[in-house]
Amino acid sequence: MNKQDLLTAVRLGPYTLPNRVVMAPMTRSRAYNRDRAPTELHAEYYAQRASAGLIITEGSQISPQAVGYVYTPGIHTQAQIRGWEKVTAAVHAREGRIFLQLWHVGYVSHPDFHDAQLPVAPSAINPNTQSFTLQGLKDTVTARALETSEVRSIVQDYVQAAINAMLAGFDGVEIHGANGYLIEQFLRDGSNRRTDAYGGAIPNRARFLFEIVEAVSEAVGSERVGVRLSPANTWNVPADTDTRSLYDFVIGELSGYQLAYLHLREAQGDLSGIPNMVTDVSAHYRRVYHGTLITNTGYDRQKGDQAVANGQADLVAFGVPFISNPDLVERFRLHAPLAQADQATFYQGGAKGYVDYPVYQAAAA
Numbered sequence: 001m002n003k004q005d006l007l008t009a010v011r012l013g014p015y016t017l018p019n020r021v022v023m024a025p026m027t028r029s030r031a032y033n034r035d036r037a038p039t040e041l042h043a044e045y046y047a048q049r050a051s052a053g054l055i056i057t058e059g060s061q062i063s064p065q066a067v068g069y070v071y072t073p074g075i076h077t078q079a080q081i082r083g084w085e086k087v088t089a090a091v092h093a094r095e096g097r098i099f100l101q102l103w104h105v106g107y108v109s110h111p112d113f114h115d116a117q118l119p120v121a122p123s124a125i126n127p128n129t130q131s132f133t134l135q136g137l138k139d140t141v142t143a144r145a146l147e148t149s150e151v152r153s154i155v156q157d158y159v160q161a162a163i164n165a166m167l168a169g170f171d172g173v174e175i176h177g178a179n180g181y182l183i184e185q186f187l188r189d190g191s192n193r194r195t196d197a198y199g200g201a202i203p204n205r206a207r208f209l210f211e212i213v214e215a216v217s218e219a220v221g222s223e224r225v226g227v228r229l230s231p232a233n234t235w236n237v238p239a240d241t242d243t244r245s246l247y248d249f250v251i252g253e254l255s256g257y258q259l260a261y262l263h264l265r266e267a268q269g270d271l272s273g274i275p276n277m278v279t280d281v282s283a284h285y286r287r288v289y290h291g292t293l294i295t296n297t298g299y300d301r302q303k304g305d306q307a308v309a310n311g312q313a314d315l316v317a318f319g320v321p322f323i324s325n326p327d328l329v330e331r332f333r334l335h336a337p338l339a340q341a342d343q344a345t346f347y348q349g350g351a352k353g354y355v356d357y358p359v360y361q362a363a364a365a
């Protein structure tokens with residue numbers, strides 16, 4: 001019988017983690033400075049959560065072009081590297097481990113972030129959503145389709161960003177291929193209408209992802225690289241005409257890369273009208289991917305223990321529960337109740353709703 005649960009140790013890349021509770025990447029929009037650099041406040045926030053088996057940071061821009069939201073941090077300047085050094089030092093001082101999430105938003109952006117130039121994407125498409133700018137929410141515009149040579153230089157931006165992350169003291173990087181951002185825009189046929197080597201058949205649409213995975217792995221070591229995917233996502237991107245075949249191919253290929261992990265988001269909402277889409281994501285892809293698997297979305301302790309015990313995943317990432325429970329692992333250990341998170345302070349708001357959620361003992365005192 002399999003006795004593993006969320007609180008048992010696990011190997012991940014070169015690391016032994018004391019538990020399988022991962023802090024999911026979460027944008028909190030608190031880099032209130034011209035440099036878009038993390039501050040002491042970020043260091044305090046992540047250090048408070050260092051008992052997680054692994055922390056994955058909020059999405060961090062790989063270049064100025066990658067920006068799509070106000071007050072989100074980057075990893076492409078010296079000031080940002082120095083800011084992140086504070087974060088990694090604070091987490092390591094508490095014996096935590098932390099990966100940085102590498103992010104390019106593609107068309108989920110606005111000219112306000114790009115000196116009035118258009119955001120870029122695989123194809124000239126308007127995602128018809130809204131972008132969080134300095135002046136509040138603004139409608140997105142039709143993006144400019146990237147030239148083939150530009151696609152290759154973005155791969156290099158990922159490499160430089162990953163090198164910067166290692167300089168800043170991170171234990172590894174997560175390539176953000178989920179939630180409708182640039183990599184997923186390349187993967188899906190509704191957002192990728194290219195006719196060059198990066199468009200058309202599934203292996204072509206997946207080429208951008210695999211070039212990034214290979215180049216970043218070569219730069220920092222594949223055992224320090226994770227990949228996040230959302231095979232059942234319809235946010236910011238249309239479903240593919242054959243999402244199942246797309247991700248069966250992508251995840252099957254990723255299985256051969258000796259990565260630190262694959263991080264999958266489960267389905268959310270009613271997807272019953274969408275053909276050819278896998279909705280039992282980690283159960284299905286556990287059979288396809290043979291390395292370390294993290295599952296995420298909508299888990300509580302019981303469901304998480306179950307997923308680990310039945311082998312559906314090796315680790316479970318928790319998002320919202322980590323916002324309001326910095327000591328989530330300890331609360332799981334104690335079977336203590338969880339505090340509810342305040343949605344009003346998910347994005348922006350300084351220290352409030354960020355570093356002021358108490359640990360369990362303090363709440364009970």
Ligand SMILES: Cc1cc2nc3c(=O)[nH]c(=O)nc-3n(C[C@H](O)[C@H](O)[C@H](O)COP(=O)(O)O)c2cc1C
Nearest residue numbers: 024025026027058059297298299317318319320346
């Ligand atoms: C405030 C907030 C910000 C998020 N930002 C990111 C992000 O930067 N990168 C990412 O991959 N997912 C992001 N997500 C998604 C979470 O990583 C996670 O997938 C989601 O919260 C579902 O997990 P949960 O049910 O445990 O909360 C964000 C979610 C929330 C609530």
